[in-house]
Amino acid sequence: MSFLLALAAVAASPAAPKPAAALSPGEIVAASPASDWQAISPDDLLVMDLAPDAKGKPRRVVIQLMPEPFSQGWVGNLRKLAAAHWWDGLTVYRVQDNWVSQWGDADGEDKAKAKPLPSGLEQVPQSRYVVRPEGPERSATHEQLDTWLASMEGTHGAWHALTHKGTAIKDADPYADETFFYRGWPLAASRDGPSAWPVHCYASIGVARDAPPDTGTAAELYAAIGHAPRQLDRNLAVVGRVIEGIQHLSSLPRGPAPMGVYGDPAERTPILSLHPAREVPDLPRYELLSTESESFRSYAQASANHREPFYVQPAGGIDICNLKVPVRQRK
């Protein structure tokens, strides 16, 4: 056996780290087969058009809604509000650096001025911040937690495999016992309960609320525009994410008042419309790289261990919010 062949044999061993393949995560995504991509139904998309910027350029934000069974009470409210065009004419009234951009009714706290909400919105209880298996609450072992998570449709995928089968991604999260992907979404889970929940990453959309945890209707929404605010997980409902146009929310001038509120109403950014994607005939079709695909597995490996020439030290791990699920316009 030649020296080169011997090396190849070592590299092919499942326990050995991959050889220097030199493909970047982006190159892996670009080379992935069409069969590894899943169409995003327009039924699960909303379109928010902000007023054009100072140079007259349009500012379109495309929002994907959280799938069942997570946050569905609030997602239902959000669908009703969008169908009613409730946000049209309202504003982005708060932009706090490294935190959130928030939109809705800037005068909502003044009952005399507040815009009336459509009827039929659900008051969602605190218990819905997480999803639990049926049966009494209990503390699960890691194995029991994994068995439950694996029983959810769409979790049999790449992340679990990556972090549990001796591959080269370090599995560590300070906020949860597990992190994983579920039908293209980043989730976390705890053995205590057990329970699972969607996490706050960059571009996640959540439901603002007052102090009582059941007071968020989804009329006031925020997008995370800085380092992932994971401390909000299980305290506020994640209902979606921006899949295109997050820069129109993240590059807005920061509000000078506490919490990033604009003191002068003229500084707010008007919302021309926020409505279901089905009402926007010229909207492109979108697709995401299936988090259960082999391509996603390779993408995650390369993201946790960059081996392209620029990098001299692979990290050995990655946090769930740093592994962005690739989304693109369908050709």
Place this chain on the structure above:
Amino acid sequence: MSFLLALAAVAASPAAPKPAAALSPGEIVAASPASDWQAISPDDLLVMDLAPDAKGKPRRVVIQLMPEPFSQGWVGNLRKLAAAHWWDGLTVYRVQDNWVSQWGDADGEDKAKAKPLPSGLEQVPQSRYVVRPEGPERSATHEQLDTWLASMEGTHGAWHALTHKGTAIKDADPYADETFFYRGWPLAASRDGPSAWPVHCYASIGVARDAPPDTGTAAELYAAIGHAPRQLDRNLAVVGRVIEGIQHLSSLPRGPAPMGVYGDPAERTPILSLHPAREVPDLPRYELLSTESESFRSYAQASANHREPFYVQPAGGIDICNLKVPVRQRK
């Protein structure tokens, strides 16, 4: 013993988690004694004034330099470049969403147009991306790593204590064996080597480079403006952080070309000056909350386990980049 006294005794036990004190991290910082704050020497600060914004408002960015022994070759170059006013008249020429804003000589890659660098800049080798104890390279146990880190001046502080003495902060990081604070800075360490290094968090400043890892002079700099790009740790040198004015870099329009480069030079943001703080007599004095203080320990505990009324579920942990070291203007 009354019931209340019994509760107090439990609360005072060092092993027990703190009772629901209901103070937010910000309130703990505001209530901290003056003795827990450390002045930041103006010798370790640079001031970058960008051209005023569209409304004529000034845009000042205050930069704190990384302390010894980390990244000092590049920090020395940075000091020389700032003393020479090398950046004055150059631009912020690249802003990529959820990634970096980068400044320096936009024409630097064209040798005919490149602005000459001052003499005496050091070519810093790849080995300086980390700091190692003296002696041969070896793999350390967790205990040996801790002993070495504890021997560094300024690491005996709150973070180590928090994560290693049974307190209520989960210690988990996918990128390193340890994370801790060193003289007010977030660091990570590996048993392999062993080695320690500064980490890329929001508002960290790093040295851009070409593919060979010793090609960064510090003339081209970037600030992280999104989720912490920890995969850059040990691949690019962290030389400082923005302690005031990061919003002037994070809210700039994103460049439309690949990598966030502005296609039209008119879209770049001019740098009026980037120079040592000693040249700015009206600059406020700054101070940071000592990461070795009892106040920082309380702040970290409250940040990892929010118990103020708004929160219904404490996280139980926090990642090193989500625990921002408080910095304020000195009164």
